[in-house]
Amino acid sequence: MERLMEIAKRLADVDGVVGVCLGGSRARGTHQPDSDFDLGLYYRTPLDTAALRRLASELTGESVEVTEPGGWGPWVDGGAWLIVDGFRVDWIYRDLDRVHRIWDQCQEGRFELGIQAGHPLGVYSHAYVGEVAVGRVLADPGGELRALQQETRHYPEQLRDALIANARWEVPFTLANARKGAARGDSFYVAGCLFRAVGLLVQGLHAHAGCWVLNEKGAVQAAGQLPAAPADFSARAQALFAMLGTVPDVLSAALDAADALAAEVCERLTS
Structure with missing residues (x-):
């Protein structure tokens, strides 16, 4: 951690970087020994990417690709993948003014929901806020990140209501449309609808509990541990995808199971 703090401090000295936050599983304490260290670089333009490239080369001992803002797409933004002292350290840009707007x-x-490679459900805009809320601030010379973190630890009731209403x-609607694909044996369409429906239930359950969802990875398992979730939510949700084939009756059976799970979750979301 001392080495990580040193890196964060040096990043914060780069023009445009307002603060640095440790995110992902390392911040939540759910990491494995080989998990990445995700460092959120909260910035305002102009960001001195040339200085970031020099620092990356110094830390890794080799030339490293460091993107301009937006180089990785509209939501992941940009950054760099580094190997430092044998560990994977990812720099991930976050436009701080955009985080404030969200x-x-x-x-x-x-x-809002954005399309982004690596996020099959899409990126929900409030994930930006959740990253600050659950992250670990490593460098924050002006105190802005810590102040924002203090605010965002209270999950807004208006967002809670909106996400629950959206899921309900x-x-x-999504599962009803999937029935049309099931009748034709269109497992591709049915699988997409099931994935979308489960993702919406996950968002609703987290909102009901006032918990931030950062991405799809591990989200079903996490949702199953929330107070409003049926006791076997995770197992039932995962089993939906094991049932699929190309036979209409089998696809319909999967949708029957999905309807039953959705009805149970949506009823619980009213409380």
């Missing part, structure tokens, strides 16, 4: 939207019960109407 936080304002969250408090009004508004969110969209899940039944």
